[in-house]
Amino acid sequence: MLLVSPNAEQTQALLERCSNIKELMQIHGQLLKKGTIRNHLTVHRLLASYARIELGDLAYTRMIFDRISLPNTVIWNAMIRAYSNSNDPEAALLLYHQMLHHSVPHNSYTFPFLLKACSALSAFEEIMQIHAHIIKRGFGSEVYAANSLLRVYAISGNIHFAHVLFNQLPSPDIVSWNTMIDGYIKFGNVDMAYKIFNAMPAKNVISWTTMIVGFVRAGMHKEALSLLPQMLTAGIKPDSITLSCSLSACAGLGALEQGEWIHTYIEKNEIKIDQILGCVLIDMYVKCGEMEKALLVFSKLDKKCVCAWTAIIGGFAIHGKGREALDWFTQMQLEGTKPNSITFTAILTACSHAGLTKEGKSLFESMSSVYNIKPTAEHYGCMVDLLGRAGLLKEARKFIEFMPIKPTAAIWGALLNACQQHKHFELGKEIGEILIKLDPDHSGRYIHLASIYAAAGEWNQAVRVRSQIKHRGLLNHPGCSSITLNGDVHEFFAGGGSHPRVQEIYDMPNHLANRYVNY
Structure with a gap:
């Protein structure tokens, strides 16, 4: 409750602390009473506060804006920014049209908000129009506006336009370089991203981390891991994201020695092991075969989130310890943590690998009935694998037929593996032919079917299937x-x-x- 009229400093502090619309309207009333509402800076802060509290619904904020006589550029920007952050980004573009109609001057902060709205709408034509406005109004060489334009081109998939613009910048800063690296990584061209990375005149922690993330996403774990020592040699201190991605690379390679070194680095530098870092540490130790060390990391976590529990359950699943995985699944819930979709993938995998068919069936049924989690293709694949490993091939086939979703290649592949394992060649040949039609550009599907034919003694058919790999020009990636x-x-x-x-x-x-x- 406000007892006195606030001064300028108090107003700013109150607006920053304001957490609900009732308190904000009290401050607004005091400003109207005192007359300080005519101050443009105060109005800007008030609008920003309304936008923050109202989130997606800006009706009241817009009403205040519409009652302002001759709002200046800062106030227009505040309103455009609010819409660009809302669930109605198109309104930001409509408001900009009004801004042009009233001949309101622009500044370098006008365009980033508009471009953000265009990005949310995937409005490429409007991006091009705003690009023209940036050049026309003399902001083409202004780094803040140019970087925003670079970013929206990059994240919208128009990396060519981003590169042309980048080459035209007289003095690209480190944000410009980082944006290009990130853009090429999102575009899927990691080699070009690395080329730009190497050409950078100076790199910061974001540059190194972005490149490490890019390599990890592309499955280039060795390349990702090689960057960390280079980063340290360059005198750049990695943050928790850098270390998390480097640990993911260790997990992908099974590089325990490097993973342990990173863990030691984290402890020596007193870096807080948050939920993300804790989960990747557990995952790294699990995939390197060190369950005891994974459990030790888990035990030291201040807050054990569902991700950490899932990583441990998944660890027991990988190592074929289904009973232990089930015990941890139960313990997780006893301690108040609800399983998520990924947790069920882990526990169903554990049941499959350990031959716990009955338990796996029960857990799958409980997903929707008890936990209100809709099974995905991955969960259905786990169930087919569970039934297949148990030799219940006909049941697995029937399970696929009655699935509410279209079976993926991975689901059929799980059944094909089971057919080969249990020497059910007739069904295997049927499933193999389905897989080739479903996934004709995957060389492994042909090799798998050829193996089925060979095991059945049908060598001519095996040769016929293998010849299709060469005929289609498919690559057979070596192990x-x-x-x-x-x-x-x-x-x-x-x-x-x-x-x-x-x-x-x-x-x-x-x-x-x-x-x-x-x-």
Whole structure:
């Protein structure tokens, strides 16, 4: 309750602390009573507060704006910004049209809000129009406006336009460079992103982290992991996001030694292990086969979120310990944490790997009936895998037929694996042909079906299926394994000779054989 009229400083403090519409209207009334509502800066702060509290519904905020006599550029910007952040971004563009009609001057902050609205609407034509306004009004070389334009081009998938604009900037700053790196990563061109990264005159933590994230998303874990020591050598201190992504790369490679080093770095530098960092640490140890260390990290977490519980349950699933996974699933709920969709993927996988068919069926049914979680294709795939591993192939086939969603290639693939495992070749041939029609550009589908035909002794059919790989021009990606030695990750591809010491590796068996003979 306000007892006295606030001065300018008090008004600003009150508006910042205001948390509901009733309090805000009290402050508004005091401003009207005192007459300070005529001050444009005060009006701007008031509008910003209304926009923040009203969130998506800006009806009252708009009413206040419409009653302002000759609002200046800052006030127009505040209103455009409010709409760009709301659930009605199109209103920001309509308001800008009015701003033009009233010949209100622009500044460099006008355009970023408009571009944000265009991005939310995927309005490429309007982006081009605003680009023309930026140049026409002399803001083409203004870094803040230019960076906003770069970003909206990049995130809308028009990376070519972003690159042309970037090349035209007289003095791109570090934000410009980082935006281009992020844009190419989102566009799927990690090589170009890395080329820009290497060309940067100066890099900050965002530059390094963005590139590491890009490599991890592209599955280039070795490349991602190689950047962390370079970053430290350059004198840039990684933040929790950098470390989380680097740990994800360790998990992808099974690089325990590097993962442990990062964990030690986190502890030595007293970096708080938040929920995200805790989850990736657990995931890294799980995928590197160190369940005890994963459990130790879990035990030290201040707050055990569903992600952490799921990571542990998933760890037991990977290691075939279904009963332990079920115990942790129960314990999680006893401690007040509700499972989510990913948790059910983990626990169903655990049941599948451990042969807990009855338990898996019961959990799947409970998803919608008890937890109000709608099963996804991944959950249906887990169930097909569960039934298939148990040898219930006909039940699995019937399960797929009556699914409420269209079965994916992964779901059919799970059944095909079961057919091969249980030597049910007739059903396997049927499923294999379905898979090839469903996923004709995946070479693995042809190899899998050819293996079924070969196991059934139908060699002509096996040759026919394999020949389709060459006929369609499909690539058969070789298998890959990795090993960590003295902190370096070495990758080896089946039939490949790309390792720099490949000749020494090939000569080693002969060398060992000679030593054995001489011994």
